[in-house]
Amino acid sequence: MTKADGAERRERKSDKTRRRILDAAADLLNRKGFDGTRVSEIATLAELRVPAVYYYFDSREAILEEVVxxxxxxxxxxxxxxxxxxxxxxxxxxxxxxxxxxxxxxxxxxxxxxxxxxxxxxxxxxxxxxxxxxxxxxxxxxxxxxxxxxxxxxxxxxxxxxxxxxxxxxxxxxxxxxxxxxxxxxxxxxxxxxxxxxxxxxxxxxxxxxxxxxxxxxxxxxxxxxxxxx
Incomplete structure (x- = not known):
């Protein structure tokens, strides 16, 4: 595997993880609303740890705004x-x-x-x-x-x-x-x-x-x- 292939694979994995976070946030927004959606719940639904969520997004508000x-x-x-x-x-x-x-x-x-x-x-x-x-x-x-x-x-x-x-x-x-x-x-x-x-x-x-x-x-x-x- 070349360095370029490795970088592309990591990018694809990163995109998939980011999508999982957004999908989880969209699901929770539908069920719990803006104020009721928590990062800890997003992480659980996306099967991630909370620090991993913050690796992709600076804040809870940034996640929810992107979903909207x-x-x-x-x-x-x-x-x-x-x-x-x-x-x-x-x-x-x-x-x-x-x-x-x-x-x-x-x-x-x-x-x-x-x-x-x-x-x-x-x-x-x-x-x-x-x-x-x-x-x-x-x-x-x-x-x-x-x-x-x-x-x-x-x-x-x-x-x-x-x-x-x-x-x-x-x-x-x-x-x-x-x-x-x-x-x-x-x-x-x-x-x-x-x-x-x-x-x-x-x-x-x-x-x-x-x-x-x-x-x-x-x-x-x-x-x-x-x-x-x-």
Whole structure:
């Protein structure tokens, strides 16, 4: 084995250990929240000693902030990916519904990181929350543009406040992780329901579909999640 091979193997082992720490932290954040997650528990779940955790991260807060940042990034990337899969002639409401379904997909089943980020956003210390909001600018612009395009296309009820509508709907989607039970409804069912609710909420009196019209099936929303690059 050459020196280069040895260095590469050590780097791969280091990456795997770092991922174990982050995976453990994401799991605990989902179950115990920001204040309830302890480094000692992260170490136990990752099958490491506490000093080993601090070899990779300077503090508990640094671990948890990285989990939240990864979760936000994964959600944004999945929405962007799903939007690119839509046909060029997709309506503004089609794009908005696909975006909300893609975000919900990550929150519920595809990423413990995203679920942790959504669950703890209101628990973060002020300085961490400020950094998170700064990193979310691109995502915020994307959601604003989606809604604004719908307004300009005449597909969204003009009586709605676009910002309030966007925040209400994102809040509802993010909260789904608190109540959804896969034993009482499949992912496909909840994604279809979410899209129908989003469409009806935004279109309001403009909706032309009859009450019995089925929501567009989220056939494109097959799992695409892969472990986040470190």
């Amino acid at each position: 940042n990864i979760g936000d990034r994964l959600a944004h990337e999945n929405v962007v990916r799903r939007l690119k899969e839509l046909p060029p002639d997709a309506s503004a409401l089609d794009r908005i519904c696909a975006a909300f379904a893609a975000h919900l997909e990550m929150v519920l089943t595809e990423s413990a990181y995203t679920a942790a980020a959504m669950r703890t956003m209101g628990q973060l210390p002020a300085d961490m929350r400020a950094r998170q909001l700064d990193r979310q600018r691109a995502s915020g612009r994307m959601w604003r543009d989606l809604i604004q395009t719908g307004v300009e296309a005449g597909e969204i009820d003009p009586e709605l406040d676009p910002r309030a509508a966007r925040m209400f709907l994102l809040g509802a989607v993010n909260w789904a992780t608190e109540w959804w039970n896969p034993a009482r409804g499949s992912l496909e069912e909840i994604l279809a329901t979410a899209q129908r609710l989003v469409r009806n909420a935004l279109a309001g009196p403009l909706a032309t579909a009859s009450p019995g019209t089925a929501a567009a099936p989220p056939a494109a929303l097959t799992p695409v999640f892969a472990p986040p690059p470190l």
